[in-house]
Amino acid sequence: MAHKGMLRDGALNDKVIVVTGGGTGLGRAMGEYFLELGAKLAICGRRTEVLEKAAAEMMAAKGSEVFTHSCDVRNYEEVEAFRDAVLAHYGKVDVLLNNAAGNFISPTERLSPGAFDAVIDIVLKGTKNCTLAFGKNWIKAEERDKVVLNITTTYASTGSAFVVPSAMAKAGVSAMTRSLAVEWARYGIRFNAIAPGPFPTEGAWSRLLPGDIPDMLKIENQVPLKRAGDKQELANLAAFLVSDYAAYMNGEIVTIDGGEWLLGAGELNFLEAVPDEMWDWIGEATRKGK
Numbered sequence: 001m002a003h004k005g006m007l008r009d010g011a012l013n014d015k016v017i018v019v020t021g022g023g024t025g026l027g028r029a030m031g032e033y034f035l036e037l038g039a040k041l042a043i044c045g046r047r048t049e050v051l052e053k054a055a056a057e058m059m060a061a062k063g064s065e066v067f068t069h070s071c072d073v074r075n076y077e078e079v080e081a082f083r084d085a086v087l088a089h090y091g092k093v094d095v096l097l098n099n100a101a102g103n104f105i106s107p108t109e110r111l112s113p114g115a116f117d118a119v120i121d122i123v124l125k126g127t128k129n130c131t132l133a134f135g136k137n138w139i140k141a142e143e144r145d146k147v148v149l150n151i152t153t154t155y156a157s158t159g160s161a162f163v164v165p166s167a168m169a170k171a172g173v174s175a176m177t178r179s180l181a182v183e184w185a186r187y188g189i190r191f192n193a194i195a196p197g198p199f200p201t202e203g204a205w206s207r208l209l210p211g212d213i214p215d216m217l218k219i220e221n222q223v224p225l226k227r228a229g230d231k232q233e234l235a236n237l238a239a240f241l242v243s244d245y246a247a248y249m250n251g252e253i254v255t256i257d258g259g260e261w262l263l264g265a266g267e268l269n270f271l272e273a274v275p276d277e278m279w280d281w282i283g284e285a286t287r288k289g290k
């Protein structure tokens, strides 16, 4: 199935959108669609060469402007320097997309304190650093109609074994989304989040499902729709949420996972494995409790 762009041409005209971790994976896919809709981009990450290559390719393909600045979101001074560089370049920022993350699977008892911090610092502290740096500036300049979009995961609300630092950090990002949606609404800043299920990217798959694991475990069978997400499907949702069409959406965390988390949650969902012929017998056996 081919997945197409959803919003009309020019839907993000004149918007300057900052995407942390925008040089790879889902951040890049969302950024590319924002460009297609008329936005200007500023992307950051730690690796300059990755950012520069991505920006050159995106500009060649989409014909719009992509500003790059290497920045480790764990470091507040670096985030402020990134923000100031974007402001010097574009003169304003309209949207902050907190997408940068770190993650890997591991039994928790095998994690060193440093390994725990590596993930929590990128996800929770990084999102806090960017939100604070860009938010304070909007508030001080008395600029309104600003948007923060955070990327969490479905297990931010359910929790998940083997990715405990990520689950803890993403839960904090969800709490920040809902808290500031209320507190900073008075400054004209709205906050939403997206909780994606599985969207194959090199960054995520190499750290969460390395080697043959996806084939061995048949990951798509965990999703009622029996497939992983397509990046364009996520980009469509992100573009809507940062656009003026979503101006009355504030404090929402939108799940996009093909029904994956509900499949794991519903009491009798395991009956999906029951074949048709057994349902005939079950139909008889359960009639009037016989």
Ligand code: HXC
Residues within 6 Å of the ligand: 101, 102, 103, 104, 105, 106, 110, 111, 112, 113, 114, 115, 116, 118, 119, 153, 166, 196, 197, 198, 199, 203, 204, 207, 208
């Ligand atoms: C156990 C590990 C480890 C691993 C690193 N460490 N990888 N421990 N298993 N696989 C430990 C190290 O030994 C070290 O411990 C500490 O963590 C810090 O490691 P560094 O390599 O120095 O950290 P750093 O260079 O800062 O890299 C951060 C990182 C890395 C998170 C470890 O993977 C990274 O850069 N990730 C960025 C991209 C990413 O993760 N993308 C996936 C996002 S997917 P000591 O004890 O020496 O301190 C996602 C949601 C997916 O978020 C949901 C899917 C459905």
Ligand code: NAP
Residues within 6 Å of the ligand: 020, 021, 022, 023, 024, 025, 026, 027, 044, 045, 046, 047, 050, 071, 072, 073, 074, 098, 099, 100, 101, 102, 103, 122, 126, 151, 152, 153, 154, 195, 196, 197, 198, 199, 200, 201, 202, 203, 204
């Ligand atoms: P990815 O390609 O690995 O993206 C992570 C990005 O974050 C990279 O560009 C990385 O660039 C950047 N980054 C990491 N640490 C950073 C730091 N300290 N400072 C600045 N930038 C940093 O993985 P992805 O799959 O696209 O993930 C994107 C987002 O989607 C993440 O928030 C992730 O949690 C979320 N998500 C993904 C999935 C999925 O199935 N893929 C599911 C749920 C949620 P550098 O390494 O160059 O810094």
